[in-house]
Amino acid sequence: MxxxxxxxxxxxxxxxxxxxxxxxxxxxxxxxxxxxxxxxxxxxxxxxxxxxxxxxxxxxxxxxxxxxxxxxxxxxxxxxxxxxxxxxxxxxxxxxxxxxxxxxxxxxxxxxxxxxxxxxxxxxxxxxxxxxxxxxxxxxxxxxxxxxxxxxxxxxxxxxxxxxxxxxxxxxxxxxxSPQEHDRVFAAVSHLPHLLAFGLVHDLAARANAEQLFKYAASGFRDFTRIAGSHPEMWRDICVANRQALLAELDAYLAQLAWLRALLLQGDGQELEKLFSEASAARNKWANSQ
Amino acid sequence: MxxxxxxxxxxxxxxxxxxxxxxxxxxxxxxxxxxxxxxxxxxxxxxxxxxxxxxxxxxxxxxxxxxxxxxxxxxxxxxxxxxxxxxxxxxxxxxxxxxxxxxxxxxxxxxxxxxxxxxxxxxxxxxxxxxxxxxxxxxxxxxxxxxxxxxxxxxxxxxxxxxxxxxxxxxxxxxxxSPQEHDRVFAAVSHLPHLLAFGLVHDLAARANAEQLFKYAASGFRDFTRIAGSHPEMWRDICVANRQALLAELDAYLAQLAWLRALLLQGDGQELEKLFSEASAARNKWANSQ
The missing domain is CATH 3.40.50.720 (NAD(P)-binding Rossmann-like Domain)
Structure with a gap:
């Protein structure tokens, strides 16, 4: 048209x-x-x-x-x-x-x-x-x-x-x-990752040894935290507006972290490797299809 | 020499x-x-x-x-x-x-x-x-x-x-x-981010609507999850070997997420913006100094 x-x-x-x-x-x-x-x-x-x-x-x-x-x-x-x-x-x-x-x-x-x-x-x-x-x-x-x-x-x-x-x-x-589907999908693939990245940088930046930590942070950290450099007001508004879907995603993620924490405590290398392999395969399949 | x-x-x-x-x-x-x-x-x-x-x-x-x-x-x-x-x-x-x-x-x-x-x-x-x-x-x-x-x-x-x-x-x-200092620093700036990225991708990849989610994932997600494409066995070994320092970092991060969760529940835009602003400033200051 x-x-x-x-x-x-x-x-x-x-x-x-x-x-x-x-x-x-x-x-x-x-x-x-x-x-x-x-x-x-x-x-x-x-x-x-x-x-x-x-x-x-x-x-x-x-x-x-x-x-x-x-x-x-x-x-x-x-x-x-x-x-x-x-x-x-x-x-x-x-x-x-x-x-x-x-x-x-x-x-x-x-x-x-x-x-x-x-x-x-x-x-x-x-x-x-x-x-x-x-x-x-x-x-x-x-x-x-x-x-x-x-x-x-x-x-x-x-x-x-x-x-x-x-x-x-x-x-x-x-x-x-639909608007509801939109908000759920982007809570998962965009809003939650932003929240997680903001949270990690905030946690580290508040440490007494923040300068040392940032000194040794490398390219993996750079990419992981790129979205933590985003516009604070814009992301405040998104998080508040979509907090219902975002809370659901955060809770699902917290359950995942609780599982990872249990595997670490047990030193369960077999389950950790299985989880990492599945994640790595899924991520690389996606990235290569883009 | x-x-x-x-x-x-x-x-x-x-x-x-x-x-x-x-x-x-x-x-x-x-x-x-x-x-x-x-x-x-x-x-x-x-x-x-x-x-x-x-x-x-x-x-x-x-x-x-x-x-x-x-x-x-x-x-x-x-x-x-x-x-x-x-x-x-x-x-x-x-x-x-x-x-x-x-x-x-x-x-x-x-x-x-x-x-x-x-x-x-x-x-x-x-x-x-x-x-x-x-x-x-x-x-x-x-x-x-x-x-x-x-x-x-x-x-x-x-x-x-x-x-x-x-x-x-x-x-x-x-x-x-020192080895101890090394392991603590890299638990924070490398091992934890890897664990978090593996966990997020694993969580999403296991969903019934994984295909739809990945379809709408964009450049922010790509960078955030790049390290989730890493070698599973290598990262299994790192996580198991350094699990003591990594658990301490994970617990600090879980406390940060609990705080973020409370702010979301309350819809506290003012505190969210403050936290995002501090994180964004710290991240961009670091990235620009590299």
Whole structure:
């Protein structure tokens, strides 16, 4: 489907919002890009970098004549932003978001944008975000990356098609899930690993011999903790929003660790090797298939 | 210190042993390299790759006239190998090892090589090992990587100097610690992360929806779990050998996870953000200093 937009509003011009703007511009499907956000410094930087054409601090002015809005702020701010947008949203304007959790964003849509629900199509781009801010934005961030749509029963079919086409124009591969399934899957493969990495680094950094420990940490530790360098506020919001699914995953993992702890206590090398072999085979099979 | 060896015996010609052989040869400090090991296939492969000059299955023949022996097998095999070597080790022969744990290797030295203890200088090269086998060996594996020596009170000063010089010839940066300190530090920054990564992948791979979970796992998961692709037997041996220090680290981490779990249950975004911010700052400060 060919798609083009006259006026696209990017709310939150960091890594994700800035990259969406850059990708739409590179695909030549957005004529005029407007940035909105709480940080004037980020907006000015995005303007200077050419990611957007115009900075707006007023929702009425920003939304006037808009075809498409992307909400790309930490999920904890989504409800407040939707409430601010609601009085000014025109009937034709499509909305999508880039939130890493979906049930909470959709709750906020029902609460604040109920009348506009036919045209708000929730999305989650699966794109790395351990760097943040407009300077980290790239027109190729979504190239060949997965974007999961979690359409609502109330969404108009043409709205879904056009939002999908906007993400496809960014180079994304499109997938579709229910919001509940989405939140469970990403609790397991994304939110829990982030929590575990933050926790390990926090534990070590608080030690009296932290400097010595970090001195001998090597490439395995570097990769294992890369996601502990992620944006604290973004991950706070994700963990709070998806805490139900995340707690279920954490508890499953704690049960696994209790089992590993018992094997260590017993010095049960046979069972440890079996577990490591299964994990190693599964991980390498997955990594080689990517 | 300039060093050169007429005959070097490599026991275990996998990633580490093969790379040690290749590095010594490239530095032109080893004239003749002999491979010993339990896998005839690996020995033949190492010979075909030119990592070693000679394959030996008999310790008496291998050790005759040897200047230097490297033990580079999983730490669980060290004691058996030392017992087999003991009757044939000549008085002048230096020995070092590449075990990731030191207290257990040193126990085995006292048990099996007591009479030779002046010339066995334990070492641990901090070099990545998620690939294994002679084909993964490289003359540059130890270039600018840390090697930790844990010399024994009984070591002869010239033995320490010459073993250090062998590792320096491989390009390594040399450090020195007590065996106990070594095992505690690496339990924290290496052994625990491996255990955690193996555990996470094992937990997910056993799920009914494992295929779906892996499908949506992205680059953060890839890096977090890279070390779960490591050699199962090697990591079994490390975990069993260092289980005392590893259990202490696991328990500290479980306390951290219990705290994170409480914050999630309470939905305490403020404390979560504080913890994530401290972890993120510590991780990025460390990564940028490397």
């Amino acid at each position: 060919n798609v083009s937009f006259e006026r696209v509003v990017i709310a939150g011009v960091g890594l994700i919002g800035g990259s969406f703007a850059a990708a739409l511009r590179q695909a030549a499907v957005a004529r005029h890009l407007v940035g909105v956000g709480r940080s004037r410094a980020s907006l000015d930087e995005a303007l200077a970098l050419g990611l957007i054409d115009e900075v707006q601090t007023d929702w009425a002015a920003a939304l006037k004549g808009a075809d498409l809005v992307l909400l790309a702020m930490p999920v904890g701010q989504m409800a407040t932003v939707m409430a601010a947008m609601a009085p000014h949203l025109e009937a034709q304007t499509l909305v999508t978001d880039a939130g890493s959790t979906k049930a909470d964003v959709i709750d906020a849509i029902y609460t604040h944008l109920g009348v506009h629900i036919a045209r708000f199509v929730p999305a989650h781009p699966i794109a790395g975000a351990e760097k943040s801010g407009p300077a980290a934005a790239s027109a190729t961030l979504f190239q060949d990356r997965k974007v999961v749509l979690t359409p609502l029963p109330e969404n108009a079919p043409d709205a879904i098609d056009r939002v999908r086409a906007a993400w496809v124009a960014c180079g994304a591969q499109m997938f579709q899930m | 300039n060093v050169s060896f007429e005959r070097v015996v490599i026991a275990g010609v996998g990633l580490i042993g093969g790379s040690f052989a290749a590095a010594l040869r490239q530095a032109a400090v080893a004239r003749h390299l002999v491979g010993v090991g339990r896998s005839r296939a690996s020995l033949d492969e190492a010979l075909a790759l030119g990592l070693i000059d000679e394959v030996q299955t008999d310790w008496a023949a291998a050790l005759k006239g040897a200047d230097l022996v490297l033990l580079a097998m999983p730490v669980g095999q060290m004691a058996t190998v030392m017992a087999a070597m003991a009757p044939h080790l000549e008085a002048q022969t230096l020995v070092t090892d590449a075990g990731s744990t030191k207290a257990d290797v040193i126990d085995a030295i006292y048990t099996h090589l007591g009479v030779h203890i002046a010339r066995f200088v334990p070492a641990h090269p901090i070099a990545g090992a998620e690939k294994s086998g002679p084909a993964a060996a490289s003359a540059t594996l130890f270039q600018d990587r840390k090697v930790v020596l844990t010399p024994l009170p009984e070591n002869a000063p010239d033995a320490i100097d010459r073993v250090r010089a062998a590792w320096v010839a491989c390009g390594a940066q040399m450090f020195q610690m």
